[in-house]
Amino acid sequence: MREINFKNPHRQKHFEFFNSMNHPHFNITANVDITHLLPYLKKNKLPITPSIVYLVSRVANEISEFKWRIREGKVVEHNTVQPSFTVFTDVADVFSFCTVKYEKEAKVFIQKAFEKSEKMKKDPSFEDEIGRDDFLFLSSIPWVSFTSFKHAMRFHPSDSVPRIVWGKFFESNGRMQMPLSVQVHHAVVDGRHVGYYFQKIEEVANAPEIYFGD
Numbered sequence: 693m694r695e696i697n698f699k700n701p702h703r704q705k706h707f708e709f710f711n712s713m714n715h716p717h718f719n720i721t722a723n724v725d726i727t728h729l730l731p732y733l734k735k736n737k738l739p740i741t742p743s744i745v746y747l748v749s750r751v752a753n754e755i756s757e758f759k760w761r762i763r764e765g766k767v768v769e770h771n772t773v774q775p776s777f778t779v780f781t782d783v784a785d786v787f788s789f790c791t792v793k794y795e796k797e798a799k800v801f802i803q804k805a806f807e808k809s810e811k812m813k814k815d816p817s818f819e820d821e822i823g824r825d826d827f828l829f830l831s832s833i834p835w836v837s838f839t840s841f842k843h844a845m846r847f848h849p850s851d852s853v854p855r856i857v858w859g860k861f862f863e864s865n866g867r868m869q870m871p872l873s874v875q876v877h878h879a880v881v882d883g884r885h886v887g888y889y890f891q892k893i894e895e896v897a898n899a900p901e902i903y904f905g906d
Contacts, residue, residue: 696760696767710879711762716850719875720886721840724893726861727868732900741777742805743904745830748856748872749775749794749801750903751892752828758889760880761825762852767880770826777830779809781816788816791827798904831857841873852877 698704710716733743752758752773759770772794778787790812795801833841837860845851859871872893874886896903 693768693770696769698767706882707767707879710877711765713878714850715847716878717845717875718878718883719841719843719873720883720890721838721871721873722890723864723869724872724890724897725867726870726897729897729900730861730868732904736904738799738802738904739806741832742802742809743798744832744858744870745775745777745792745805746798746801746904747893747896748830748858749773749828750796750798751889751896752854752856753794753796754892755885755889757881757885758828758854758876759826760852762877762880763825773826773828775805775830776827777805777809778832779812779816782813783816787831788812790817791821825851825853827853829853829855831855833857833859836860837862837869838871838873841875843875850877852880854881 698707729743729747730740732738733740756769759773760767761770774791774794776789776791779790781788790805790809792801792805792808795804829843841857843855843857845855854877855873855875857873859873861868861870863869872890874889876886
């Protein structure tokens with residue numbers, strides 16, 4: 693982890709402007725093409741949800757701003773950020789949190805995520821780890837091909853952990869699409885960073901044999 697110091701005065705003003713707001717987050721929702729990804733997962737017998745968790749986490753870990761967190765008015769960058777995703781449970785009709793350490797090797801991460809999520813279905817957890825902010829908060833809404841999304845969250849103080857949600861896949865003009873929502877703290881992440889995130893998601897999803905590995 694390292695501290696980020698804004699040497700450019702304009703960038704510092706940008707940070708201060710949005711960090712002073714009561715609601716400094718913004719959200720972008722768009723459809724991403726996963727036409728090549730789904731048959732690859734089926735062919736290689738990879739579970740869909742842990743694979744999507746890997747996809748969205750890998751791209752976030754490749755963009756510095758998605759690893760920036762605000763602590764007492766200062767900005768730090770984590771070496772990696774860990775996905776904490778929702779899992780539907782067998783014991784109640786609400787979800788559990790499931791946190792898995794991020795690893796770049798796809799099949800190793802996917803296997804670990806699958807195994808831990810299966811445990812969480814039977815023994816769910818709903819506890820935050822106090823003092824940690826090296827997370828990505830992830831959710832899936834597989835019943836709805838949504839076009840917008842709003843999260844429940846604390847505003848005072850506002851945390852700077854990105855929130856990423858994907859929805860029900862659907863076909864459009866012969867291509868498989870996945871709605872994806874990305875919510876970030878505007879003091880550390882700008883629109884161009886989120887735009888690049890969406891572009892990179894499609895790049896990885898369109899070449900799973902390269903990024904997921906055979």
